[in-house]
Amino acid sequence: MVDVLLGLQWGDEGKGKIVDYFAPNYDIIARFQGGPNAGHTLYVDGKKVVLHQIPSGIFHDNIINLVGNGVVLDAVTFKKECASVSSFGVDYKKNLYISERTHMIVPTHRALDKASELAKGNDKIGSTLKGIGPAYMDKTGRNALRVGDLLHKDFKSNYLKLREKHQKLLDGMGFTEDISAWEEEFQEAVEFLRGFKIVKGEYFINNLLSQGKRIMAEGAQGSMLDVDFGTFPFVTSSNTISAGVCTGLGIAPQKIRDVIGVTKAYCTRVGSGPFPTELHEEVGETLRKIGNEFGATTGRPRRCGWIDLVALRFACMVNGVTKLVMTKSDVLDSFKELQVCTSYKVDGEESNEIPFQMNNVTIEPVLKSFKGWEQDISSIRDAAALPEAMKTYIDFINKYLGVNVDYISNGPGREQLITVA
Ligand code: GDP
Ligand code: IMO
Numbered sequence: 001m002v003d004v005l006l007g008l009q010w011g012d013e014g015k016g017k018i019v020d021y022f023a024p025n026y027d028i029i030a031r032f033q034g035g036p037n038a039g040h041t042l043y044v045d046g047k048k049v050v051l052h053q054i055p056s057g058i059f060h061d062n063i064i065n066l067v068g069n070g071v072v073l074d075a076v077t078f079k080k081e082c083a084s085v086s087s088f089g090v091d092y093k094k095n096l097y098i099s100e101r102t103h104m105i106v107p108t109h110r111a112l113d114k115a116s117e118l119a120k121g122n123d124k125i126g127s128t129l130k131g132i133g134p135a136y137m138d139k140t141g142r143n144a145l146r147v148g149d150l151l152h153k154d155f156k157s158n159y160l161k162l163r164e165k166h167q168k169l170l171d172g173m174g175f176t177e178d179i180s181a182w183e184e185e186f187q188e189a190v191e192f193l194r195g196f197k198i199v200k201g202e203y204f205i206n207n208l209l210s211q212g213k214r215i216m217a218e219g220a221q222g223s224m225l226d227v228d229f230g231t232f233p234f235v236t237s238s239n240t241i242s243a244g245v246c247t248g249l250g251i252a253p254q255k256i257r258d259v260i261g262v263t264k265a266y267c268t269r270v271g272s273g274p275f276p277t278e279l280h281e282e283v284g285e286t287l288r289k290i291g292n293e294f295g296a297t298t299g300r301p302r303r304c305g306w307i308d309l310v311a312l313r314f315a316c317m318v319n320g321v322t323k324l325v326m327t328k329s330d331v332l333d334s335f336k337e338l339q340v341c342t343s344y345k346v347d348g349e350e351s352n353e354i355p356f357q358m359n360n361v362t363i364e365p366v367l368k369s370f371k372g373w374e375q376d377i378s379s380i381r382d383a384a385a386l387p388e389a390m391k392t393y394i395d396f397i398n399k400y401l402g403v404n405v406d407y408i409s410n411g412p413g414r415e416q417l418i419t420v421a
């Protein structure tokens with residue numbers, strides 16, 4: 001049985017915390033897409049840790065963590081992450097497996113990402129500059145290096161061929177930055193990666209499935225950043241939705257049981273691109289401050305706004321969401337009034353569907369107001385004790401989406417999660 005846990009907005013919904021919470025119910029936690037662009041925050045023994053490529057089950061003994069074939073892996077970031085996990089006393093090599101089909105990010109991918117963003121000027125995507133786009137381009141362009149190639153004698157020459165191809169592109173783009181320090185780091189990190197359990201991911205996971213093991217597929221980014229269904233071109237380069245689990249791990253669709261969607265009680269976005277409910281003034285600033293909305297990977301301030309039910313219902317539809325988790329509900333504690341977006345006015349015309357184009361049109365959110373609960377909810381552990389105003393807010397969301405909020409997260413800590421009966 002496979003359950004999927006993924007973000008329903010523009011990323012940073014609190015997936016890491018929720019995976020870590022549910023992890024004891026599973027035997028395997030597997031990442032199926034994305035790479036070092038992700039930043040999943042967990043608190044272990046009260047201490048904060050941010051994971052980028054290592055699945056969020058790594059702090060639990062006896063849980064297998066698999067980096068699936070759909071991921072693009074940067075050996076340099078991976079080595080640093082291993083060091084950080086190790087500082088918690090975790091023997092990361094024991095439970096960590098990597099698919100041989102996982103594609104590798106090389107230093108020139110990072111340079112190409114940077115060059116491409118520079119060339120776009122004001123139209124830049126706001127990429128994390130981790131080399132994600134160029135690495136996935138090489139995958140679909142059929143040029144790339146995969147983790148399994150590390151074990152073959154011609155790895156070095158294939159790497160040099162790829163590097164040469166990239167250098168020509170970089171020269172054409174007028175990119176002159178010296179990346180030799182990155183390349184040195186990369187060579188060391190490649191040696192480090194060779195020491196891991198590199199497996200036939202699809203056989204590995206299907207064998208475990210046939211033994212009755214329970215798998216959680218951990219999504220990165222969010223549905224509105226999906227390369228097909230997100231706010232294109234301001235998206236990432238992978239399928240972040242539940243369908244990505246099948247191609248990103250080699251799992252058949254009928255093996256998937258629950259799709260657990262994570263949404264904040266409001267909305268954030270980091271990087272450029274459309275964000276209909278964005279709040280530019282004081283309220284947005286307050287959300288950023290209370291929610292501590294700064295990127296876990298890049299440290300950039302996140303843009304903040306009200307919850308967008310048009311986008312959320314769209315995300316529930318394309319993912320087949322069966323359960324909802326609402327995070328950061330405590331961030332709304334002090335607000336007198338809350339708003340939710342129930343439809344858009346696209347160039348003046350009202351619609352409750354996501355339009356084909358979200359840039360180059362004017363999107364005005366149609367908002368419905370709710371009374372805030374104006375109460376500290378962060379120590380509540382029982383759904384019955386939640387304020388009435390909050391129940392009204394969540395009831396409306398449940399009805400609008402046709403899926404229920406089953407869990408409410410009311411703080412960053414492991415214990416701050418309320419099960420709604
Ligand atoms: P992810 O990328 O989806 O894993 O999310 P991030 O880790 O990038 O960002 C979520 C941030 O919110 C992290 O700093 C978490 O510690 C924090 N967080 C998660 N859940 C809650 C919550 O319910 N309340 C509060 N106040 N913070 C939360
Ligand atoms: P997690 O897993 C939030 C955003 C970037 C940029 C766009 C493309 O922590 O939720 P990329 O580097 O993929 O080429 O950037 O996507 N982005 C994220 N935003 N959370 C993430 O991951 C993100 N990963 C990428 O800011 O707008």
Ligand code: MG
Nearest residue numbers: 012039040296
């Ligand atoms: Mg994040």
